[in-house]
Amino acid sequence: MDSNKALEAIYNIIANANYKIYRYWFTDIVFTWRWWVGVVLTILPWIVWTIINDKNNTARLLFVGLVASLVATTLDNVGIAFGLWYYHYNVTPFFITLLLWDLSLFPVGIMLILQINPNINKYIKALLFAFFTSFVFEPFFVWIGMYQ
Numbered sequence: 283m284d285s286n287k288a289l290e291a292i293y294n295i296i297a298n299a300n301y302k303i304y305r306y307w308f309t310d311i312v313f314t315w316r317w318w319v320g321v322v323l324t325i326l327p328w329i330v331w332t333i334i335n336d337k338n339n340t341a342r343l344l345f346v347g348l349v350a351s352l353v354a355t356t357l358d359n360v361g362i363a364f365g366l367w368y369y370h371y372n373v374t375p376f377f378i379t380l381l382l383w384d385l386s387l388f389p390v391g392i393m394l395i396l397q398i399n400p401n402i403n404k405y406i407k408a409l410l411f412a413f414f415t416s417f418v419f420e421p422f423f424v425w426i427g428m429y430q
Contacts, residue, residue, distance in 0.1 A: 307375035316371035316428055324373055324382040327390035336397050346396060347389035354384040371428045380429070388415070 311317055335343065358379040361367050369380040395407050423429040 304375045307372065311371055311375075314371065316426065317373065319426070320371055320373040320380075320382045320428070324386045327386045331390045331393060334394070334397075339397065343393040343397060347393045350389040350392045351385050354388045355379055358384050368430050369428060370430060383423075387419075391415075 362378050368378075372378075373381055391411065395411055396404075420429070
């Protein structure tokens with residue numbers, strides 16, 4: 283079998299698996315309480331950020347949020363591709379990553395930390411953020427069954 287045929291066969295397997303995931307999402311995930319938690323946690327941080335955002339630093343903070351989103355989404359995709367973790371209750375069936383974490387909670391959290399009390403050492407802020415995301419929020423999402 284030549285490499286093009288082999289690759290086509292692999293992509294067909296992936297497409298069939300994605301179809302099964304979409305069907306499962308539409309029948310068993312959408313509108314469950316965990317799905318609603320995901321919807322709220324995707325939208326609410328951005329509403330909070332727009333209310334308490336320092337208007338003088340909006341462009342800088344949005345750039346930092348964009349970079350944080352790109353890094354989080356990339357690393358999330360790598361972890362999923364290697365089978366290290368997966369998500370049970372995605373807001374949409376079209377992304378394998380948990381968008382509420384990669385595009386909402388993570389970047390908004392970083393933007394708020396940078397904005398709040400700017401005199402605190404940035405390394406202390408980074409360590410606190412890493413501690414809380416790793417040892418508080420992630421185990422919480424595992425505990426409520428949104429993350430494996």
